[in-house]
Amino acid sequence: xxxxxTTRQVGDVTVIDANGRITLGEGSATFxxxxxxxxxxxxxxxxxxxxxxxxxxxxxxxxxxSGFTTVTGAGxxxxxxxxxxxxxxxxxxxxxxxxFETFDDEAAAIRSFS
Amino acid sequence: MxxxxxxxxxHTDLVLDSNLASVDRGESLAMEAAQLLGFDxxxxxxxxxxxxxxxxxxxxxxxxxxxxxxxxLRIWTSRAALTVEIEDEGRGFEPDxxxxxxxxxxxxxxxxxxxxxxxxxxxxxxxxxxxxxGTRVRLIKRVPQPADx
Numbered sequence: 001x002x003x004x005x006t007t008r009q010v011g012d013v014t015v016i017d018a019n020g021r022i023t024l025g026e027g028s029a030t031f032x033x034x035x036x037x038x039x040x041x042x043x044x045x046x047x048x049x050x051x052x053x054x055x056x057x058x059x060x061x062x063x064x065x066s067g068f069t070t071v072t073g074a075g076x077x078x079x080x081x082x083x084x085x086x087x088x089x090x091x092x093x094x095x096x097x098x099x100f101e102t103f104d105d106e107a108a109a110i111r112s113f114s
Numbered sequence: 115m116x117x118x119x120x121x122x123x124x125h126t127d128l129v130l131d132s133n134l135a136s137v138d139r140g141e142s143l144a145m146e147a148a149q150l151l152g153f154d155x156x157x158x159x160x161x162x163x164x165x166x167x168x169x170x171x172x173x174x175x176x177x178x179x180x181x182x183x184x185x186x187l188r189i190w191t192s193r194a195a196l197t198v199e200i201e202d203e204g205r206g207f208e209p210d211x212x213x214x215x216x217x218x219x220x221x222x223x224x225x226x227x228x229x230x231x232x233x234x235x236x237x238x239x240x241x242x243x244x245x246x247x248g249t250r251v252r253l254i255k256r257v258p259q260p261a262d263x
Binding site: 023024025055057058059061062063065066069086090093094095096098099 | 134137156159163166167170174215216221222223224225227228230231234
C-alpha cells in the first residue's frame with residue numbers, strides 16, 4: 001500500500017491526514033504532488049498529520065523537507081502532527097528535529113499557527 | 115561466504131531487475147529472514163529500511179533503472195547475525211565521498227540520507243568495487259546474545 005492523503009480545513013489551517021507508506025516511487029510522488037497543489041492554491045498554513053504513517057524511507061524524509069521548503073518559501077509554514085516513534089527517531093538521526101515544529105495535540109498545533 | 119560466525123546458511127540468492135518492485139521484494143525477503151532469526155518487530159523494520167535504502171542505491175543510483183543491468187541480492191542467516199550483500203552493475207560509488215547529510219546546509223537537502231540511515235540501523239556496513247564495474251555492499255545485523263543482556 002502506498003500513501004493516501006486526505007485534506008481538511010480547520011479554520012485557515014489545511015490539515016493533511018496521511019495514511020500508509022511514504023517511500024520512493026508512488027508514495028513520495030503522491031506527497032510531492034499534494035504539497036505542490038496546496039502551495040499552488042495559496043495554502044499558507046499546512047499541518048501534516050502523520051498518525052497513520054506506517055513507514056517512511058529517506059525519499060519520504062526528503063519529501064517532508066521539500067514540502068517544508070516549498071511552503072515556507074511561499075511565506076507559509078508547515079508543521080507535523082502525531083509522529084510515531086519511528087518517524088521521531090528518523091528526525092533525530094537526520095537532525096531534522098531542529099527544523100520541524102512537531103505536535104502531539106491537534107488543537108495545540110492549530111493554535112500555534114495563529 | 116560471510117565471515118560472521120559458523121553455521122551461515124544462504125537464505126536468499128537472487129538476481130533482480132533494476133526497478134522498484136525489486137526493492138520491495140528484497141526488503142520483504144530481508145525482513146522475513148530477520149523474523150526467522152528472532153529479531154523483534156522494530157528491529158525487523160530497521161533491517162527492512164536499511165536493505166531498502168541499499169537496494170535503492172543499487173537500482174536507482176548504481177544501475178540507473180537500466181533494463182539490462184541486474185542487482186544480485188544474497189542473504190545469509192546464522193545464530194550470530196543476518197548478513198546481506200547487494201551487488202550492482204553501476205559505475206561504482208564512494209560512500210565516503212557522499213556529503214555528510216548532518217553538516218550545515220546539507221540538513222535541508224532533498225536527498226543524501228540513505229547511507230546515514232543504513233549505518234544507523236545496521237551494525238556493520240562496508241563496500242567494495244565488484245569486478246570491472248559495479249559496487250558490492252555488505253550489511254550485517256548481529257543477533258543479540260543472552261550475555262548482551
